[in-house]
Amino acid sequence: MFSFFRKNKDLEALILELANDAANNYKDNAQDDFKRLSALFEELKAGGKLSEKQAAHYGKRLEDFRAMLKDYTHAEQGRKDIGTW
Secondary structure: OOOOOOOOHHHHHHHHHHHHHHHOOOHHHHHHHHHHHHHHHHHHHHOOOOOHHHHHHHHHHHHHHHHHOOOOOOHHHHOOOOOOO
């Protein structure tokens, strides 16, 4: 059975922005988007503005992004041991 809930427009907008920046390899922007998304999620959750289903859904999305962005920085681009041209 499907479980439907009302989406939060602010969280959805940040998720879209983060996904677009990550897809376009804008690493710094994606990291900043994640921080903003995480802060907004915590604010809405603490304020009781998310239903239980919304909190579970967006919490899962946040953890997925956290795992994806774990080593997502420009630092690996400057490493000398990756290979030579």
